[in-house]
Amino acid sequence: MSGAGTLDAWVGRMIGVARLPTRDDIDAYQLRCLNETVAHARSHSPFYRWRADWPEPFHLRGFGDLARLPLTTADDLARSDPSLIALPMRDAARLVTIPTSGTSGPPKRLFFTEADIEATVAYFEHGMATIVRPGSRVAIAFPAVRPDSVGDLLTRGLSRIGTFPEALPVDGSVDTLVAALRELQPTAIAGMPVTLGAAARRMAVDGGPPLRIETALVSADSVSPSFKTALAVIWGTEVFEHWGMTETGYGGALACAAHDGLHLRETELYAEIIDAATGRVLPDGCDGEIVITTLRRRGLPLIRYRTGDSGSIAEIPCRCGSVLRRLRLGGRMAEAIPLGEGKRLPREIIDDAIFSVEGVIDFSVELRPARRPCLVVDIVAADPRATGEVRSALLGHPVCGPMLRAAEIDIAVGMASGTRLALCRKRRVIVSHDVT
Numbered sequence: 001m002s003g004a005g006t007l008d009a010w011v012g013r014m015i016g017v018a019r020l021p022t023r024d025d026i027d028a029y030q031l032r033c034l035n036e037t038v039a040h041a042r043s044h045s046p047f048y049r050w051r052a053d054w055p056e057p058f059h060l061r062g063f064g065d066l067a068r069l070p071l072t073t074a075d076d077l078a079r080s081d082p083s084l085i086a087l088p089m090r091d092a093a094r095l096v097t098i099p100t101s102g103t104s105g106p107p108k109r110l111f112f113t114e115a116d117i118e119a120t121v122a123y124f125e126h127g128m129a130t131i132v133r134p135g136s137r138v139a140i141a142f143p144a145v146r147p148d149s150v151g152d153l154l155t156r157g158l159s160r161i162g163t164f165p166e167a168l169p170v171d172g173s174v175d176t177l178v179a180a181l182r183e184l185q186p187t188a189i190a191g192m193p194v195t196l197g198a199a200a201r202r203m204a205v206d207g208g209p210p211l212r213i214e215t216a217l218v219s220a221d222s223v224s225p226s227f228k229t230a231l232a233v234i235w236g237t238e239v240f241e242h243w244g245m246t247e248t249g250y251g252g253a254l255a256c257a258a259h260d261g262l263h264l265r266e267t268e269l270y271a272e273i274i275d276a277a278t279g280r281v282l283p284d285g286c287d288g289e290i291v292i293t294t295l296r297r298r299g300l301p302l303i304r305y306r307t308g309d310s311g312s313i314a315e316i317p318c319r320c321g322s323v324l325r326r327l328r329l330g331g332r333m334a335e336a337i338p339l340g341e342g343k344r345l346p347r348e349i350i351d352d353a354i355f356s357v358e359g360v361i362d363f364s365v366e367l368r369p370a371r372r373p374c375l376v377v378d379i380v381a382a383d384p385r386a387t388g389e390v391r392s393a394l395l396g397h398p399v400c401g402p403m404l405r406a407a408e409i410d411i412a413v414g415m416a417s418g419t420r421l422a423l424c425r426k427r428r429v430i431v432s433h434d435v436t
């Protein structure tokens with residue numbers, strides 16, 4: 001693997017080098033963009049202009065200098081007073097409001113210009129070109145009806161590379177979704193893990209003809225090894241992970257054929273990993289919170305924005321030959337189950353254990369307090385016998401089992417009431433009472 005199947009050639013064109021870019025080319029581009037972004041934000045955005053903790057004068061000579069600037073948080077984005085917006089409102093092509101997870105506080109507000117939206121469509125275009133072939137029928141299992149929604153932007157990007165994207169019904173039942181997939185017979189699919197996992201597992205047991213889907217782009221939620229295995233077995237699918245959030249302009253980082261980390265979207269984002277407790281920048285290879293700075297956004301630049309996601313930057317070059325830096329993802333830091341004594345069980349581990357049971361298509365999990373706390377798991381599955389298998393899978397999982405036993409947490413597994421799933425959402429982890 002080298003060159004082909006990577007985003008490097010496109011990145012080279014984007015940053016103005018007429019060949020495959022070297023790491024030095026990308027570093028020079030990013031440093032230049034960081035200085036421009038910081039200067040623009042400081043002079044045009046009330047939030048950055050009025051920050052008292054801003055060193056003055058400020059110019060980055062190297063990436064290490066960025067750590068002298070203060071971090072920006074989801075609360076800053078939600079409070080929006082002073083506003084982070086650095087252009088007149090008439091330049092907004094799209095305003096996005098997203099609820100702040102886990103709080104009853106005001107929603108986060110994002111501001112995108114036409115140029116920001118075009119940058120995302122171009123990223124989806126060139127990113128998807130590495131994982132789908134021209135002529136492919138690509139099923140879009142993200143909401144795609146609203147203009148500039150993720151599904152819409154992905155559809156626009158895919159249309160530019162000679163593929164045939166088609167939106168699936170993701171606001172109804174699994175059976176509706178499965179029927180649409182059988183009719184479309186796609187060769188590739190894009191969606192959230194819970195959506196694709198539900199469709200694949202329903203198909204595996206419904207007695208219909210098998211479907212072969214070569215590749216899947218999976219985004220907006222963590223992807224467990226057992227999910228990848230299920231898609232490989234049921235559809236013969238190679239799963240490519242993508243990481244992104246509204247704050248990153250939807251696109252953020254994409255897996256390559258080596259499947260060893262996700263290559264960052266380095267034309268638009270500079271990523272740092274920090275110690276979440278101290279704010280200190282961590283070296284490559286160390287796990288911490290992912291912090292991003294936007295490189296070209298002028299409407300609402302984000303400088304050292306704490307994403308709330310954990311991960312590390314890979315230390316060694318990728319086997320695919322790309323020079324783009326890679327993220328190794330941890331998960332949403334807020335979505336771990338506190339087990340007491342500072343120990344936390346990541347939701348990604350619970351996903352891995354529960355989705356290893358065939359026939360489970362979705363679940364919710366809640367930690368209920370008591371003298372002996374109980375992990376209440378409600379599963380969606382065709383066969384009620386899966387409840388016993390889920391309990392065994394949680395206790396038998398090499399990470400999850402020992403942690404639950406050591407914390408003396410009981411497990412109660414039941415069938416979820418109702419048959420309709422919220423297909424396009426992340427699984428929720430609820431902690432009724434903080435037991436830390």
Ligand SMILES: [Zn+2]
Pocket residue numbers: 256257258259263318319320321322
């Ligand atoms: Zn790679």
